[in-house]
Amino acid sequence: MTKLIAVLAGDGIGPEVTAEAVRVLQATGLDLAFEEAPVGGQGYRQTGRPLPPETLALARRADAVLFGAVGDPEFDALERRLRPEAAILGIRREMATFANLRPAKLFKGLEDASALRPEVAGAIDLLIVRELNGDVYFGEKGFRTSPAGHRQGYDVMSYDEAEVRRIAAVGFDAARRRRGKLCSVDKANVLETSQLWRDVVSAMAAEYPDVELTHLYVDNAAMQLVRDPGQFDVIVTGNLFGDILSDQASMCVGSIGLLPSASLDANGKGMYEPIHGSAPDIAGQGKANPCAAILSAAMLLRFSLGEGEAADRIEAAVARAIAGGARTGDLGGTLSTTAMADAVLREM
Numbered sequence: 001m002t003k004l005i006a007v008l009a010g011d012g013i014g015p016e017v018t019a020e021a022v023r024v025l026q027a028t029g030l031d032l033a034f035e036e037a038p039v040g041g042q043g044y045r046q047t048g049r050p051l052p053p054e055t056l057a058l059a060r061r062a063d064a065v066l067f068g069a070v071g072d073p074e075f076d077a078l079e080r081r082l083r084p085e086a087a088i089l090g091i092r093r094e095m096a097t098f099a100n101l102r103p104a105k106l107f108k109g110l111e112d113a114s115a116l117r118p119e120v121a122g123a124i125d126l127l128i129v130r131e132l133n134g135d136v137y138f139g140e141k142g143f144r145t146s147p148a149g150h151r152q153g154y155d156v157m158s159y160d161e162a163e164v165r166r167i168a169a170v171g172f173d174a175a176r177r178r179r180g181k182l183c184s185v186d187k188a189n190v191l192e193t194s195q196l197w198r199d200v201v202s203a204m205a206a207e208y209p210d211v212e213l214t215h216l217y218v219d220n221a222a223m224q225l226v227r228d229p230g231q232f233d234v235i236v237t238g239n240l241f242g243d244i245l246s247d248q249a250s251m252c253v254g255s256i257g258l259l260p261s262a263s264l265d266a267n268g269k270g271m272y273e274p275i276h277g278s279a280p281d282i283a284g285q286g287k288a289n290p291c292a293a294i295l296s297a298a299m300l301l302r303f304s305l306g307e308g309e310a311a312d313r314i315e316a317a318v319a320r321a322i323a324g325g326a327r328t329g330d331l332g333g334t335l336s337t338t339a340m341a342d343a344v345l346r347e348m
């Protein structure tokens with residue numbers, strides 16, 4: 001049966017890299033149909049809303065969502081709910097995609113593109129499991145006047161036990177399928193949210209006797225990621241810490257243009273997107289690295305369509321293209337977005 005993929009390309013380099021990911025999906029020969037809808041600044045321009053109801057309806061109806069990026073400096077002055085970025089938080093909440101999987105592994109040949117020493121970078125093979133539906137991003141927020149009479153901004157950080165349990169379970173399960181190590185990252189020394197997080201995760205360890213559980217404070221985790229990233233297998237953490245640590249991890253493997261992600265709901269339905277944003281500084285120039293989007297498409301096949309073999313083929317093709325010297329500007333090369341995707345397609 002034909003599987004429907006919603007293509008929400010968005011802003012900036014979003015459409016450029018998403019088009020290449022669609023080309024790669026088409027090259028798998030699988031029975032796939034693609035339907036596009038506007039989102040972000042593109043959605044605002046066309047309908048006055050960053051997340052038009054028709055776009056959300058398509059995302060719900062589709063078997064999986066391929067997402068580009070949103071964000072456009074043209075709209076930075078708009079109120080928050082109308083800004084392009086409101087679409088990404090809105091769609092994550094509406095689709096209840098609470099589990100964000102962000103794998104990071106060093107591709108052979110990129111040892112010198114990493115911000116780390118080659119022997120340190122070479123050991124990176126980790127998965128960040130980031131909670132995506134809670135934390136300070138979704139808590140009560142606003143502006144008010146402080147007791148001293150100053151304008152004050154606030155964002156409430158909170159997690160409940162059930163939220164922590166369900167994301168921790170994703171982390172434990174992932175560790176079980178990988179090398180059996182789970183590191184939970186929090187800031188329990190100063191935050192009550194994190195104390196609860198640590199209590200819940202620790203209590204679950206008994207259900208996973210085959211997984212070795214450790215805890216790190218987020219500041220130490222940031223340091224360890226650079227000092228010795230090879231020590232990590234699976235990292236499970238909250239929304240804010242996961243956002244920051246995964247961008248950091250991207251530079252450890254060479255470029256943010258290489259890192260894909262899957263955002264899954266409780267039934268395995270998902271949205272797939274590169275971890276990078278709309279990169280307005282290079283948008284429209286054909287310079288963006290499409291690999292993060294292409295690898296996101298591979299995750300889509302694996303997690304939402306059960307097509308693990310096709311996913312393997314895409315991932316192997318990206319690895320071979322890079323090993324063979326294919327490089328966009330972010331990796332010190334000269335290939336255009338399309339030429340980089342062509343190199344991947346040749347390897348398929």
Ligand code: NAI
Nearest residue numbers: 069070071072085257276277278279280281282288289330
């Ligand atoms: P960004 O990820 O868009 O760019 C950061 C830096 O990495 C830039 O120098 C950019 O040129 C480079 N870069 C990013 N992707 C690349 C690729 N595929 N190939 C080569 N270089 C790449 O983050 P930034 O600049 O903080 O945000 C830009 C806009 O994107 C903002 O409006 C922000 O809100 C939005 N954003 C959207 C996200 C999403 O849609 N999920 C995620 C992060 C940011």
Ligand code: MG
Nearest residue numbers: 243244247275
């Ligand atoms: Mg981010």
